Amino acid sequence: MTSILPTIEANTEIPPAHRADMELAAKYACEGPRYTSYPTAPQFREDFPVDQYLAWQRRDGDHKRAPLSLYLHLPFCRDICYYCGCNKIVTRKNGVARQYLDRLQREIQQQSQLVGTQRPVTQLHWGGGTPTYLDNAEITELMHMLASHFRLLEGLP
16 A cells, blocks of 8 residues: 655655644554444344344343444435445435435334433434435434434533
8 A cells, every 4th residue: 555645755854843743644544444334334144133132232231321322324415426435325306305214213212212211322423425415404303303312412521
C-alpha cells in the first residue's frame, strides 16, 4: 500500500506547529475497517442462534445495565453516489419512507422490550442511505419513537 502522505525530504524541517498533525496522519495512514451495516455482513448467517440470543437477553447480568449504541439503517437515497457501498434503495417514489417507518416502529418496540428501556443510549448512528431522505416531520417522528422506547441522553456525557 502506498502512503497517503506526501513524500517529505529527509532534510526538510517540519514546522513544530505541524509536526503533531503529520505524526497523527502517519499513524492512521493505513487501511482500516469500513462498515456499511451493523452488524457487518459477515455476521449475518442463516443459522443465527436466535434462541440462545433470547435466553442471554433474559438473564440478569452486566449486559442488562450497560449503555446502548443504536444504529438506524435508513436505506433511501434520491440519487446514487457511485462510491457508496451501503445497502440502499435509490428512489424518488413517495411513500416508501412511510412504509419503512411503520416497520421500523415495530422493530424499535420489539428491541426495547428485549434490551430494556432504562439503559442510557450513549451513541445514536443513522446510516445506510441518506437520512435526510426523510422529511422534517418524519425525522421528528422517528426521534419521538426512539425517545418513547429508549433512554436518550440530553447531551454528550
